[in-house]
Amino acid sequence: MNTTTSLASADAGQTYDVIVLGSGAAGFAAAVTASCRGLKVLLVEKTEAFGGTSAISGGAVWLHDTDQARAAGHHLAAEQMRDYLKAVIGPGYNPPLIDAFIEHGREALHYLETHSELKYSLRPLSPDYYPDLPGGTLTGRALEIDEYDGRRLGEHFKDLKRPPDGMLLFGGMMVNRVDIQHFLSIKRSPKSLWHCLKLLTRYAIDRLSHPRGTRLTVGNALIARLATTALANGVDLWLQATPEALIIEHGRVRGVQISRGAITRPVFARGGVVLAMGGFAAGAHAAQQRPDTGSEHWSMSPSANVGDGQRLAASINAAVGDHLAANFFWAPVSALHKADGSVERFPHLVTDRAKPGVIAVNRAGRRFVNESDSYHCFVQGMFAQGGANAPCWLICDSEALNNYGLGLARPSPVDNSALIKAGYLLRADSLAELALAAGIDAASLEQTLAQYNADAEHGVDPLFGKGSTAYNRYMGDPLHQPNPCLKPLRKAPFYAIRLFTGDLGSARGLVTNGQANVLDRSNAPIPGLYAAGNEMNSIMDGTYPGPGITLGPGLTFGYLAASDIARRLTSTASPSPTGEQHVLRTAHLHP
Structure with missing residues (x-):
């Protein structure tokens, strides 16, 4: 159904440079990059807490030739990364997207670490998942998020997505991979005993004034670090806000119709809209996209990840990936x-x-x-x-x-x-x-x-x-x-x-180019529409080469989407929406 919204109406809506839909790592990477480049940004989250799947993830990223790897003496050749990904991905290997990932991953992380609270460290030993394949490595590609003090978020700490109880110790204490190994060795290593005692002391002090520990690790630390910078930069964060439809003018995405509370209103974007809503793994149609074993299947994807991005993009004939090695990242x-x-x-x-x-x-x-x-x-x-x-x-x-x-x-x-x-x-x-x-x-x-x-x-x-x-x-x-x-x-x-x-999220998503610009079914870029994270069709084609192969591309293409928007706004003045805007209310998702 088509409806019309006019700027001459009583509620003409707000205008931003960039609207980001979804508050996971890819969405925050886009929001931080855009805000650091002086753009006015709106970040929209459908649920009552921000962070999405990223907030309950391991927080690791898998990237080529980062500053951290170089500092540790692991300056690996790009062709070695290509050889490895070709061996793992097989027929689904996509040269333009893989090249964009390899060429801009280090750049994206460097920019985010330079301009935000984001901080990663190289894992001293972290083999690729298929280390014996050509191009495989024992270390150099996997990075671990540094722990973070959740108190830096101030009043927004309460809005950060809490990990499931099974991922917490003692009712609210976060631990990372290193902490877990220390707890497992607590009876065999004095060093591990001392490490654990320090963690427990910090946690006990936290619980005197907080509902859970404020020492954040893994995915919670990743999101908190990006969110601290985004909020400090003036990014508007709307929680419990539902994107209903894209606003289209002459084939270009100009904004989003958003429901917030009892009000639905148009919100316009001068530069573009970034879809980063986490994919469709929790949607009603997810079962049709995976093998049927006749038994239960459990997704770790948040219940809100029902395919809204694909539903919205369907209004302008966006292409969705097909024939992937797997439509989900299994666990x-x-x-x-x-x-x-x-x-x-x-x-x-x-x-x-x-x-x-x-x-x-x-x-x-x-x-x-x-x-x-x-x-x-x-x-x-x-x-x-x-x-x-x-x-x-x-x-x-x-x-x-x-x-x-x-x-x-x-x-x-x-x-x-x-x-x-x-x-x-x-x-x-x-x-x-x-x-x-x-x-x-x-x-x-x-x-x-x-x-x-x-x-x-x-x-x-x-x-x-x-x-x-x-x-x-x-x-x-x-x-x-x-x-x-x-x-x-x-x-x-x-x-x-x-x-x-079970799965950690969906791999099948919207087809994009190397700038994260969504493509239509004729393979042409849709002006003003971008996708990143699990909303974007997996550059790994649904394979899993190493730890952090969703978050690494998520940060990279979130950064590239915002960079492309900033470049376009700088190079050519984009007129604010005028006249009548055609709001396409889309059908339910059928991935």
Whole structure:
């Protein structure tokens, strides 16, 4: 349906240089870049808290040849990055977009770190997910977000998206990858004990005056750092504001019709609109875009990520990616059903699958995958064989549980009895009893464990190669030898958690060029419309080459979108909207 809005009306609407829809890392990167270049920016968030999926992510970015890598002596050739991405992505490799990512990633991060609170450090060791492929590396591409003091946000700290309880310790304490390793080693390392004591002291002081810890890590630190600068630069942040439709004038995007409270009004953009609303993984049509296993699937994407960007862009014939290697970024997820009817989801990314004394089996009691491979690869294994491996079970013995935990279950001395009572964590005194409780073939499970234990004694896994790559070993326990990922499961009681297929967000999105300008179905740029983050069709084609391959491109193309808008506004005066604007109210999303 078409409607008309006239600037001569009583409520002609506000005008900005840039309107950014979505408050994740890509959206904030665009907002910060534009505001630092003197542009007037509106940042629109649909929910009551800002940060989106980025705020509950690991916060890492994967980029080529950053300042941090160069300072550490890792000056890698661009062709090495291209070789690696060609090997991982395969037929979906897109040279113009990959070149833009490689050529401007360092530039984007340098600009944001120079002009904002953003601060990253190089991971001293962080192998690519396929380190043995041509161009793969052990370090140099993955960067870790530096921790941040949430008090710097002032009154806006309360509006920062809170991570799920399963990602917090002691009801509100954030930890990063390094902190987790220290907690796992607390009984074996004085250095780790001291590190943890300092964290606990800071947290105890925070709780005297705050509902959760103000020491922010991972994705919360990333968003808080960008938000602090955006707000200081005068970016207007609208929470609980819903974009209803794009405003179009002569084929150019001129603004957005936005509902806020009880009022719907036009808001105009002199330079352009950036779509960064997180994709469609939580939308009603997401199920049609993934393999059907006949069982539950859990997305870690926030419930508001229902495909609004694609819905809005459909009004001007925007192209959507097709034939990706995967339409989502996969991760195995366990689900705790609480007494109040709510469900807590836990993504099994780094804390348990790769550890020694932990294996995954299907309902037939057989292993089916290298448990230490990336979360994306793990779920690909669950989808294999017609989905016969979904759901599956993650199994460990008491020694592994005490040392590493399992999903929401914490290591010793934490009491996990509530999880057992809730049915999330199964506990049994024998493998046969565990198999019965889980509905697993008991005889096959016994055979699987016998074979696995015999191999683990020698530190090898001839069936699936657990612990055979640098990335596998990096994810294991560095203090356990000879293989950081392998140890027999022998010490009763035994434990199990059911894993379902899940995702971290959608990969299929709006087709763009190297400036993040959205393209129409004839491959022509749509004037005034940009996309970044999960709203943009994955430059990785739905593959997962390394840690931070969504946030790295998100920051890069958010920066490029704002840079292109600023350049166009500077080079040619863009007239403010006049006369009648044609507001296209679009149909529901059908990705």
